[in-house]
Amino acid sequence: MSASTAVKNSGSAAGAAGRRARKPRRAGWWLPYALLAPAVIFELVIHIVPMVTGIWMSFLKLTKMYIANWGNAPFVGTKNYQVALDFNSAVGMGLLKSFGITVAFTILVVGLSWLLGMAAAVALQKVFPGRAVFRTLFLIPYALPMYAGVIAWKFILQKDNGALNHLLFDNLGLPGDKPFWLIGDNAFFAVVIVAIWRLWPFAFLMLMAGLQSVPTDIYEAASVDGAKPLRQWWAITLPLLRPVNMSLVLVMFLWTFNDFNTPFVLFGGSQPPAGDLISFHIYNASFLTWNFGSGAAMSVLLLLFLSVVSGIYVLFMNRRKDNA
C-alpha cells in the first residue's frame, strides 16, 4: 500500500548498494529481525498455522464422526471441492446463491458507503460554525461497538414493535400490512442498510483525512478560472484523493465481502435465504451440519476468489499509475 511504497523509496537504493558492497554482515544485522520476531511469531501462530491447517482440513472427510479425533479423518482428495462446486447439488447451489447475494451486497454497500463518505467529507471540507459537531456525530456509528449498533437496528427492524414499520405505516400512513424485515426477501435490504450505516463513517474518516492535505488555494485558483463546484471536485478533489481511494476501496471490499458480524448479530440463529452472506453461509454449513471439511473447502474457495480479485485490482491500479 501507499505508506510502504514511501518506505521503500526512501531507503532501498542506499540499502541495496550497501548490501552489494559489503560482503561480511554488518554488526547488528539481526536487530530488525529481532524487533519483528514477536509480531511474526504471533501472526504465525494465530493466522498462518491455522490457515494452513484449514487448507489441509479441506482435503479431509472431517464430519461429526471424526471431529473428536480429527487426526484420523480420512483423506478424500478434492471431493469437498467437487461437492462445493457441483451446482446441481444442494450444497453447490446453496454456495452459488450465497456468492451471488454477497456480490450484490458488496457492490451496494461499498459503493453507497463510499458515496456517502465522500459527500459528507466534501460537505464538511470548509470551515463553518457547527462543523466539528457534525464531524463528531458522523463518527459515532464507527466508534460504537459493532454489536451495539446492529442490535439497535435489529430492534428497529422488528415487525410489530419496531421503529421502521411504525414510521412507514403509523406515521407516514402507508397502506397494507406491516412486513417482516428480518425474514424473507426484505432481509437483503435490511442487512445492506445496516452494513452501510456501520461502514460509511469509515469512508468519511479516511476521505476527510485525505482532504486535509489538499491546499485550499487550488480551489480558489480554479474558481477564478470559472470552474464550477462539480468540475472542481472532478478535476481537483478526486485525483488528489486517488492514493487514499486506492487502499480505501480495497479494504472496504475485503471487509464487506468477508462480513460475518452483521448478519450474525442481525439474524441470529434464523438465517433468511435473502440475507445469506457467504461467511455466514460457511459458518452455518460447518457448525450446523458439523461438516468441517466441506466448510474448510468453501473457505479456501472464498480466499482464492478474494486473492484473485485483489491481485487484479492492485495490478490494474499500478499500471494506471505508471501510465499517468
Added chain:
Amino acid sequence: MHDTTGTKVFRVITITALSIFTIIPIYVMVISGLKPLKDVQGAFSWWPESLTIQPYIDMWKTVPLADYFVNSVIVSVSATLLSLIIAIFAAYAVSRYTFRGRSLFSGAVLSTQMLPGVLFLLPLFLIFVNINTNFGVQLVGTRAGLIITYLTFSLPFSIWMLAGYFNGIPRELDEAAKVDGCGPMRTLFTIILPTARPGLVAVAIYSFMTSWGEVLFASVMTTDANRTLAVGLQLYSTQTNVYWNQIMAASVVVSIPIVIGFLLLQKNFVAGLTAGAVK
C-alpha cells in the same frame, strides 16, 4: 470566496440526511432503554409515555453483565497493550532499517485483511484444544486465549499505521541521538516514542475497538468463565422474554466508554490514519 447556491443546497441536504440516518438508531437505543418492558413489547412510540431507569437496574440481574464487563475490559486492555508493544518494535524495524524481506511486509498486511475469519476459526480452536491436551495450557474458555487471538487481529494494521507515523519523524533526530551515543533501543525510547505519541494513541484506540467489538471468535472461544460483552449482550433475547429495554440499556452502557474515548481522541486518530494511509 463565496459558495454558490448549489454548493449550499448540497451541503444542507447532505448534512441533514446523514444526520438523521446516523441519529435514528442511537435515539431508538437511548429512548428504548428508558421504557418499561410493556412499552417496548407493544407498538413503537417515538416519545415514551413513561420514563423509567428500571432497565438500567434490572439489566445487571437478567444476565451477569458485570462479569462480562470485567472480562471485556481485561481482555481488551491486555490485548491492546501487548499489541501496542509488539507493534512499536516491528514498526521501528520497518521504518528505520533496510533488511531482506521488508518489501513482503505491505503485501502481508493486506493479505491478513483478506483471510475469512471462518477459515481459521475452527483450526485455531482445534490447535488451542491440542495445546491444552499436550502442554496443559488452557486457552479455550480462558481470557488468555482471547487476548492472544485479539492482539493478532489489530497487529498488522497497527504496524502499518505506526510505521507511517515513524516515517514522518525526521531521521536527523536519530542521527543526533547516535552522535550523543544512544544505541538503537535508547533512540527508540527517548526520541521516537515521545514524538510519536499521537500515533501511539491512534493505534491503541484502533486495537481497543477491535477487541471490544469482536463477535465471531468470542462466540466460539468463550464459556461462562470468560464470556465477553459481545456475546453476553445476545443472551437477553434467548430467554423466554425478549427484554428489549434492558438490551438497549446495556448497549448504551457498553458503548459509552468507547464512544467517549474515541471522540475525545479523534484528532489523534485522524492524525495517525493520515500518517499511515495518506502519503
